[in-house]
Amino acid sequence: MSYKDKQKQLEVMRKWRERNPNYFREWRERNPNYFKEYDKLHSRDRIEYFRKYYRQKFGLNKNKEKHDSEYYYLRKKANQIIFVELRAGRMKRLPCSVCGCEKSEAHHPNYSKPLEVIWLCKKHHEKEHHKISTFNT
Numbered sequence: 001m002s003y004k005d006k007q008k009q010l011e012v013m014r015k016w017r018e019r020n021p022n023y024f025r026e027w028r029e030r031n032p033n034y035f036k037e038y039d040k041l042h043s044r045d046r047i048e049y050f051r052k053y054y055r056q057k058f059g060l061n062k063n064k065e066k067h068d069s070e071y072y073y074l075r076k077k078a079n080q081i082i083f084v085e086l087r088a089g090r091m092k093r094l095p096c097s098v099c100g101c102e103k104s105e106a107h108h109p110n111y112s113k114p115l116e117v118i119w120l121c122k123k124h125h126e127k128e129h130h131k132i133s134t135f136n137t
Helices: 003-019 023-030 032-041 044-057 070-088 122-136
Strands: 105-107 118-120
Touching (some): 023 032, 118 122
16 A cells, blocks of 8 residues: 555544544444453453563573662652753753763753753763762762
8 A cells, every 4th residue: 555545544544533533432332242342351450461571581580680779760850840841941051061062961960959950961961970980879
């Protein structure tokens, strides 16, 4: 099927949905047995089961303890706050405090103080984190 054919098919379906907005809701009410099975197969519990299964099978659970920690939560929250402040215009991205490069990233020396950041370019940001990680080991 070519791209144009797919577009035509999608356009027909869109127009049909506009004319029949309640069709799927009514069809679900008319076929409750089908949807009992469907809901059972697609329930949240089943989805969670398969998520855990694949995480264990493919080793996606290695950093689970790290991601459940208070440190990870604070780090994620601090980064979200900076993103919101930048987008709202209440904070400005400054050049790197070491080399003056315009492309800079926010570095949090202390995640419990999310608005206190040092602006560093990618190179110096990685160096700073490498210093911290070697210091902690």
